[in-house]
Amino acid sequence: MEEKEAGHRVVVGRVEQASMFGLRRRYFLILLAFIVLLVTGFNPGVGSAHSGAVSDSHTGENLIAKMEIYEQLLPRVQAQGTLRVIIRLEMPFLPEALHSSAYAILAQRYRIQQVQSTVLDSLSAYSVATAQVYVHVPYLALEIDGTALWDLILNPLVATIQEDVPVPPTLLESIPLIGAAQAWALGATGQGQVIAVLDTGVDASHPFLAGKVAAEACFSTTYAGLGSTTLCPNGQQEQIGQGAAVHCTAGGCEHGTHIAGIAAGKGGNRFGVALDAEIIAVQVFSHFGPEQCRVYGYSGDCVLSYTSDQISALEWVYEQRLDFAVAAVNMSLGGNRYTSGCDSDPRKPIIDTLREHGIATVVSSGNGGYVDALAEPACISSTISVGSTTDGDALSSFSNHSRYLDLLAPGSSIISSVPGGRYQTWTGTSMSAPHVAGAWALFKSAYPDASVDEILAALTSTGIPIRDTRPGGSITKPRIRLGLALLELQNQQQPTATPTITTTPSPTATSSPTPTSTHTPTPTMTHTPTATATSTATATPILTATPTATSTAEPRPAGETLWYLAEGYTGDGVETFILVQNPNPEPATVFLTYQLQDGGELVRQHVVGPLSRYTIAAHDESEVGQDAAFSTLITSDLPVIVERALYFANGGHNSMAVTQPSTIWYLAEGYTGEDFSTYILIQNPNQMAATVRLRYLLQGGGIVEREHPIEAHSRHTVVAAHPDEVGPDQAFSIIVESDLPVIVERSMYFPSGGHNTFGVTHPQTTWVLAEGSSQPGYATYILILNPQQHEVALELTYWTQDGGTVTREHTVPALSRTTIAAGLDTEAGADQVFAARIQADAPVVVERAMYFLTGGSCAVGASRLARSWSLAEGYTGEGFETDIAVQNPHDQSAILTITYMIQDGTPIQREHFVPAHSRYTIHVHDPAELGLDVAFSTYLTSDLPVMVDRSMFFLLGGHLSGALPGED
Numbered sequence: 001m002e003e004k005e006a007g008h009r010v011v012v013g014r015v016e017q018a019s020m021f022g023l024r025r026r027y028f029l030i031l032l033a034f035i036v037l038l039v040t041g042f043n044p045g046v047g048s049a050h051s052g053a054v055s056d057s058h059t060g061e062n063l064i065a066k067m068e069i070y071e072q073l074l075p076r077v078q079a080q081g082t083l084r085v086i087i088r089l090e091m092p093f094l095p096e097a098l099h100s101s102a103y104a105i106l107a108q109r110y111r112i113q114q115v116q117s118t119v120l121d122s123l124s125a126y127s128v129a130t131a132q133v134y135v136h137v138p139y140l141a142l143e144i145d146g147t148a149l150w151d152l153i154l155n156p157l158v159a160t161i162q163e164d165v166p167v168p169p170t171l172l173e174s175i176p177l178i179g180a181a182q183a184w185a186l187g188a189t190g191q192g193q194v195i196a197v198l199d200t201g202v203d204a205s206h207p208f209l210a211g212k213v214a215a216e217a218c219f220s221t222t223y224a225g226l227g228s229t230t231l232c233p234n235g236q237q238e239q240i241g242q243g244a245a246v247h248c249t250a251g252g253c254e255h256g257t258h259i260a261g262i263a264a265g266k267g268g269n270r271f272g273v274a275l276d277a278e279i280i281a282v283q284v285f286s287h288f289g290p291e292q293c294r295v296y297g298y299s300g301d302c303v304l305s306y307t308s309d310q311i312s313a314l315e316w317v318y319e320q321r322l323d324f325a326v327a328a329v330n331m332s333l334g335g336n337r338y339t340s341g342c343d344s345d346p347r348k349p350i351i352d353t354l355r356e357h358g359i360a361t362v363v364s365s366g367n368g369g370y371v372d373a374l375a376e377p378a379c380i381s382s383t384i385s386v387g388s389t390t391d392g393d394a395l396s397s398f399s400n401h402s403r404y405l406d407l408l409a410p411g412s413s414i415i416s417s418v419p420g421g422r423y424q425t426w427t428g429t430s431m432s433a434p435h436v437a438g439a440w441a442l443f444k445s446a447y448p449d450a451s452v453d454e455i456l457a458a459l460t461s462t463g464i465p466i467r468d469t470r471p472g473g474s475i476t477k478p479r480i481r482l483g484l485a486l487l488e489l490q491n492q493q494q495p496t497a498t499p500t501i502t503t504t505p506s507p508t509a510t511s512s513p514t515p516t517s518t519h520t521p522t523p524t525m526t527h528t529p530t531a532t533a534t535s536t537a538t539a540t541p542i543l544t545a546t547p548t549a550t551s552t553a554e555p556r557p558a559g560e561t562l563w564y565l566a567e568g569y570t571g572d573g574v575e576t577f578i579l580v581q582n583p584n585p586e587p588a589t590v591f592l593t594y595q596l597q598d599g600g601e602l603v604r605q606h607v608v609g610p611l612s613r614y615t616i617a618a619h620d621e622s623e624v625g626q627d628a629a630f631s632t633l634i635t636s637d638l639p640v641i642v643e644r645a646l647y648f649a650n651g652g653h654n655s656m657a658v659t660q661p662s663t664i665w666y667l668a669e670g671y672t673g674e675d676f677s678t679y680i681l682i683q684n685p686n687q688m689a690a691t692v693r694l695r696y697l698l699q700g701g702g703i704v705e706r707e708h709p710i711e712a713h714s715r716h717t718v719v720a721a722h723p724d725e726v727g728p729d730q731a732f733s734i735i736v737e738s739d740l741p742v743i744v745e746r747s748m749y750f751p752s753g754g755h756n757t758f759g760v761t762h763p764q765t766t767w768v769l770a771e772g773s774s775q776p777g778y779a780t781y782i783l784i785l786n787p788q789q790h791e792v793a794l795e796l797t798y799w800t801q802d803g804g805t806v807t808r809e810h811t812v813p814a815l816s817r818t819t820i821a822a823g824l825d826t827e828a829g830a831d832q833v834f835a836a837r838i839q840a841d842a843p844v845v846v847e848r849a850m851y852f853l854t855g856g857s858c859a860v861g862a863s864r865l866a867r868s869w870s871l872a873e874g875y876t877g878e879g880f881e882t883d884i885a886v887q888n889p890h891d892q893s894a895i896l897t898i899t900y901m902i903q904d905g906t907p908i909q910r911e912h913f914v915p916a917h918s919r920y921t922i923h924v925h926d927p928a929e930l931g932l933d934v935a936f937s938t939y940l941t942s943d944l945p946v947m948v949d950r951s952m953f954f955l956l957g958g959h960l961s962g963a964l965p966g967e968d
Helices: 002-016 020-040 060-080 102-122 146-154 180-185 255-264 290-296 307-320 348-356 429-446 452-462 482-490
Strands: 083-089 129-133 139-144 158-163 194-199 213-219 238-240 278-283 286-288 302-304 326-331 335-338 360-364 374-376 384-389 407-410 414-418 422-426 464-467 476-479 560-565 575-582 588-596 601-608 612-617 630-648 651-656 662-667 677-684 690-698 703-710 714-719 732-750 753-758 764-769 778-786 792-800 805-812 816-821 834-852 855-860 866-871 881-888 894-902 908-914 918-923 936-954 957-962
Touching: 060 083, 060 146, 060 158, 083 102, 083 146, 083 307, 102 139, 129 307, 139 146, 139 307, 146 158, 180 429, 180 482, 180 588, 180 601, 194 255, 194 307, 194 429, 213 307, 255 278, 255 414, 255 429, 278 307, 290 302, 307 326, 307 348, 326 429, 348 360, 360 429, 360 452, 384 429, 407 429, 407 452, 429 452, 429 482, 452 476, 452 482, 482 630, 560 732, 575 588, 575 601, 575 936, 588 714, 601 612, 612 894, 612 936, 630 714, 630 866, 651 855, 662 834, 677 690, 677 703, 690 816, 703 714, 703 732, 732 778, 732 816, 753 957, 764 936, 778 792, 778 805, 792 918, 805 816, 834 918, 881 894, 881 908, 908 918
Parallel strands: 194 278, 194 326, 213 278, 326 360, 360 384, 384 407, 407 476, 651 753, 651 957, 753 855, 855 957
Antiparallel strands: 083 139, 083 158, 129 139, 213 238, 286 302, 335 374, 414 422, 464 476, 560 630, 575 612, 575 630, 588 601, 588 630, 630 651, 662 732, 677 714, 677 732, 690 703, 690 732, 732 753, 764 834, 778 816, 778 834, 792 805, 792 834, 834 855, 866 936, 881 918, 881 936, 894 908, 894 936, 936 957
16 A cells, blocks of 8 residues: 555656656657557457447547546646546447347446456556446446556546546426426326435425335445545445435535425425325435535535436436336536536436436536536436526526526425425525426326427427526527426327326315495596496498308417416306317317415316317306305416406406416506495415515505515405505505516406406507497596606597597606596597597506496506407307407508307308598497307407407496407
8 A cells, every 4th residue: 555655656746847848758658558559459358249339449539538638637636645536438338228138238237347347457556446336337436546547548448537526406386387287187196106316315204205205225425535425324335225315414405305395295285296206315415524615605514416426326216117117317416517518428328228218317407597508417418407497487597598408497486395394495496307307207107108208399399488588698498388298298199097187185265355246437437327328339330241151261369378367256146257269270278277365276177179269167166166266377288368257246347368477567447435346366376475565556646555465376355445455535556566476457346337457567658449438328437557757748549430530638647547537528528439549758557447327347458559369258148249349540441350269169250341540349249240149259350450359248237358469
């Protein structure tokens, strides 16, 4: 031993004092070795008959590359005295799944063992400790001194060498956001599947993971050169069996328990992604002191993971496939920066081997915030690399991103288990990876024979595209949606688990402060209408040809695959209907997740026929049932349009769903006087509780501020008239701000009916209103919210049904709400049917409220014209009348083509001309249009951009809703 140390000192001393002459001499020696190898034709004598050999390590290029490695590693050896390295052996290699027979697999393992033995024998004269000898891949992990390093450089059996560098861990909206509940509803729960978590160990006694840990192992290193000590409970560097992967107690040791909970936790009302899957827990981290930890930004002790231990763990997991159905390996760890792939990484061969056996290795992309690079091992092409998104579907600021990243999943503010029975909220790409590993277990439970490529393709093709909008970023990647991906996979394979409609465990729902039917006209309305009307009086539509009940077109209007509805109630005789329009030529599978007021979720599945409208009665026992207050999340495998209609004893209202949560919402209308009740409905789809602040901007000036906590996955109701809110007898607008993205609606009720509308997320300078009437019995009010710190001037233009135009000017004080009564002589005037346009010198928010003897309606204006519009709701039976209002602001007539998509029927087309500068009404209930007793959705196209609204009137009231615009 003394001679080895002395020899080591001599070699190191010569290199430290090397002159340029000495450096040249060293290169000369390499060149000489290269010539000797060429002349002798050296052959290692093992495995040369096997096809597919790796590149020959005796080439000049390879020797030069190895010399460059030597120059990089030598200072490390000099500084530490020894160095941990991983060497790739020069021999042919294929992942075992690619071999044609068991004999070929055994022969390859034998050749690996032979080459390993030959290399180790050649190092017997040096100070060498064997760290890891691998069975399934051609690698060795060693602790070497400087002379042994030089020998390895010259050894033709060594293809390449790299330092065994320890790396740290890469530090639930998330579960419903990714559509896990929809996958559960299809019968894919992870049952029978196992996820291997290579991390800091797992607290198997945690209630969230009780009974989940199926097997345990530990691969952890004690190495004086870097000051690491093993974390295996037995004090050795390897341990297999129960208790081997118990969570460690050093800083960072909670990480593995948090990861396991996200992937497969289940307890109480909390669920991981694969709620019925099990965990193989593998400890791959070692304990380090402060000196080494400072390199990674830690102030004290920490845990880091050697690549050699990770390879040992991956080999062991590979062997466990014979006893467990291993769906995926999760590796939430790594470091460094790679702008392109790193397929020379020694972990790749065993990751390839796992992949060929259908096991995905899911790796976090890293937290460097790079817009063009990933950490290792996510940079290995055969891993499934995962970056992080926020609850609002934006790329997380810390997430590494690259053109060769595979997928995105939530990673910001994720709640999961930590040791000791606790839960904590953590952020990082570490949290994103187990969402995807859990997804793999879900899919493999339904389709055990699905390959890694097939599952990745399903997740990629159905994911929501998320663009990197950070400085320097531009790359778009898909954020996973599991329900849709599972349906995509179903198109390729026959499931082994029969899909069933199920409900997720949830507490019993109780009613919220519900709209009691107390309704009156708007704040500025001081008289009671005296005339009777059941629909807006307008001119008869002009048809260009005799209507026919045939359709040759298959319109493809703009739709979405994700929709939110904040309001829903089925108590006190209230009925809630969700209307779905499928504009596609093939059936759409739609999932509804009902988020209950007091917590819990119910998941339901429906199939909507092609080119049709479909009605879901939420109050049915097969849906959410009676006496429930809820919000709804709707996902679909194809783009659809969604509305919600709510009917009660003396009226009803309707609203289009929205497609995106937001941290800010604007509501122009609100009133708590003259028997009006105003409710603000807030849906929190996040995994965490949200804090919401409401600012009431009063009509006469002044601001009232209130704050509300909103529980995770729930709906919350704010009663505006409550003394702790804005109080009674107030006219106001509302700005709603939240620390997490939420959905906001407002419902108003009065003696003769009620109305509802969603908030607006972006004020605009131009707003368009297609519907308005000041005829006898009707009163129309235009509500303006000015969120600016200064006064805003606006121009209001009325286009009347008879072709007239009236322009008015107004100013709206800063941070206030203004009401414009359109029937005044100073506005559009009395006895008019009109559309309107508002143009402001700064962004504002505009709504229009209409009141009549039997009810009222309110809707947000449209901020743009469009050539196509969609409406999910429409009905002409049981005393219902449906009118479609079209505004054409152009100097020429517009040609409209309307496709009515009938519930359980064939689409019907009609054509109309809309005169220039006019508002035009289509009475759908007229026999010449569609007639009576028809439930339908509408798709309207125009040769010019127009604006479209729809009004529905019935015996007890009416409601109005804006349409969904498509392409301009």
